[in-house]
Structure formats: C-alpha cells, structure tokens
C-alpha cells in the first residue's frame with residue numbers, strides 16, 4: 356500500500372494514519388470538521404490536501420451512524436481501489452450499505468479491538484493497535500485484493516487479524532465490549548450524587564471498573580443503537596444475577612443461621628464465577644492470560660520520575676509487562692505498580708532499592 360485516505364480523523368482515524376505515515380504510506384486526511392484534519396496533519400499523521408486520484412485504501416473512521424453514507428460516497432466516486440470502515444458494529448452498517456445498492460466488492464467491514472475513553476486526534480497514538488485483535492468481516496462478494504490490502508493495513512498497524520462473520524462479531528462485542536460499557540456507566544452513575552467524603556476515597560478498583568464510562572455518549576449511543584438486541588439479552592442475564600445477589604446479601608443480614616449460610620454460599624459463588632470468567636480474559640497482546648507479580652514504588656509527582664524507574668528497571672535487565680499508577684489524594688505523590696514476570700521480581704526489588712526508590716509491599 357502506497358497511498359491511503361483516512362476519513363474521520365478522530366482517535367481511531369488519526370491513530371491509523373500515524374501508524375501508516377510512520378511506515379512510509381502517503382496518507383491524506385479528511386474530516387467534516389476541517390480543524391480535526393488539520394490537527395491530525397500537525398501531529399504528523401499525513402496531509403490534509405485531497406488526493407490527486409484514487410488511493411490504494413480508504414479508511415472510514417467516522418461514528419457508526421455515518422459509516423454507510425460515507426462509504427457509499429467513496430465507492431460511488433471511485434476515490435479508492437479498496438475501502439473499509441472501523442466501526443464498532445458490523446452488521447448494521449453493512450445492511451445499510453446493501454440497501455443503498457452500492458457495489459460492495461471493493462469494501463470490507465473491519466473493527467480494531469482497541470480504543471480509549473478519549474475522542475479526537477489529540478488522543479491518538481501510533482501504537483494503539485499493536486498486538487490487538489483486528490476483526491475483518493469479508494463476504495463472498497469481497498475481492499481477494501481488497502482482503503489483502505486490509506490485511507496489509509492490520510499488519511502495518513502491528514495488530515492481529517481475526518476473520519469473522521459480521522453478525523457473530525456483533526454478538527461477541529456485545530459480550531466483551533458493549534455490555535461491560537453499560538455496566539461501567541451504571542456503576543459510575545452511582546457516584547454522580549454521592550457524598551464527596553465517600554468519592555474521595557476512590558482507589559484503583561473503582562478506577563478500573565469505571566474508566567470507560569468517561570467515553571463520548573453520542574458515539575456510544577450510535578454503537579448501542581446498532582446492536583441493541585444482543586446487549587439487551589446479556590443485560591437481562593446480568594439483571595437476573597443481580598437479583599439473586601441482592602437476595603443472597605439480604606439473607607446474610609438474617610437472624611436465621613441457615614439463611615445466612617445459604618446467602619454466604621451464593622455470594623461466594625458469584626465471586627468464584629467472577630474469578631473463572633476473569634481468568635479467561637486474554638493477556639497483553641492477545642496472548643494467554645499471564646500472571647505477573649507486582650512491585651509497588653512510591654514516587655513524587657514531578658517530571659522524570661517514571662522515566663527514571665523504567666530506566667532503572669531496564670538497567671537491571673527487567674522487562675516491565677504492565678504498569679498502573681495510583682495518585683495519592685491531596686499529596687504530590689503516587690504509587691506506581693510495576694508488573695513483571697515472577698522470576699524477575701527479586702532482581703527488580705534489589706535494583707530499585709539500590710537506586711534509592713521507596714518500595715511498598
């Protein structure tokens with residue numbers, strides 16, 4: 356692929372453009388808000404000049420409700436030899452396109468399984484998709500060349516291609532993305548009017564559970580509106596589990612010992628089922644879930660501290676697999692949790708202590 360046109364230069368479009376531009380592809384940037392395209396261009400994602408002729412690949416990264424019309428325009432104008440979208444839902448946009456009567460041989464629906472709770476080009480990064488699944492939904496009508504150029508895009512973004520049927524994709528993401536998103540919103544919504552004295556105790560648990568609740572509601576309305584059935588089915592199963600759990604917790608308050616016992620078993624059952632489900636979530640880069648040990652370091656909230664820790668770990672020959680940061684409330688310091696493979700933990704602890712870091716167990 357030598358030329359690409361990215362339409363919709365927000366988080367996803369600009370992240371793709373940055374990855375492609377960084378690997379030598381000439382990228383043209385287009386957005387119905389020209390300021391967004393200018394910002395993406397200023398970040399080094401390409402040029403906001405229109406292409407002189409058809410590009411090798413058009414990437415449509417606009418909100419799901421605008422995907423079909425935008426793609427239909429690209430396909431009808433012959434603006435690209437191949438075109439794809441990256442919307443979080445696949446069945447609806449494809450059916451809309453079919454209804455528009457466009458020749459879909461040059462089109463393939465795709466979905467990179469990576470994103471952020473922030474929107475717009477300024478949130479983009481060139482490595483957003485590295486090691487993440489990127490779903491491709493070819494049909495019998497898809498040209499082989501179009502599938503090949505989509506695979507090339509996935510490879511240039513260092514993602515992992517996964518081929519699926521569009522409706523199977525929508526059922527899968529209802530489970531691993533859309534239903535969890537709504538649950539995060541519902542948990543976060545409990546905080547809206549909560550006492551400040553309670554909210555300020557927030558630790559890492561509530562941050563982990565609510566991060567995605569900070570996402571753009573309009574975008575998520577589009578996504579949920581295009582996949583309501585599977586998400587509603589899953590939520591009603593969760594609702595039944597919630598009812599059972601409430602009953603079990605009430606039983607724990609009972610003066611009857613037998614009821615308390617039953618309630619305890621039921622609550623423990625929920626926690627154990629949670630353990631079993633959580634252990635199936637793939638680890639970083641889609642590999643089997645890894646179990647890491649963590650080393651917790653106290654740092655001052657000042658420039659260069661994180662870079663120093665990483666450099667010290669590197670000098671000790673230790674690879675940091677993952678990292679989390681918890682900011683201390685009301686103090687200019689925080690706790691950095693460094694996740695490493697168990698065998699690397701002793702060396703990391705010694706190295707960090709030698710260099711004067713304060714460790715927490």
Ligand SMILES: NC(=O)c1ccc[n+]([C@@H]2O[C@H](COP(=O)([O-])OP(=O)(O)OC[C@H]3O[C@@H](n4cnc5c(N)ncnc54)[C@H](O)[C@@H]3O)[C@@H](O)[C@H]2O)c1
Pocket residue numbers: 362363364365366367368385386387388391416417418419421425441442443444466467468469470471472473474475476571574578
């Ligand atoms: N955010 C995520 O985590 C994520 C992850 C994977 C896929 N997606 C999908 O990627 C697509 C883009 O999401 P995003 O998070 O980058 O959103 P975003 O809001 O950051 O960017 C969308 C951009 O599209 C532009 N736009 C809107 N309508 C347009 C139109 N008709 N023509 C041209 N430009 C238009 C907007 O001005 C904006 O710059 C969506 O379809 C979304 O479902 C999002």
Ligand SMILES: O=C(O)C(=O)C[C@]1(C(=O)O)C=C[C@@H](O)C=C1
Pocket residue numbers: 442443467468469470471472473531532533567
């Ligand atoms: O991690 C996030 O912030 C995301 O929003 C990512 C996430 C997801 O649910 O995994 C959200 C929607 C996209 O369609 C794909 C990825």
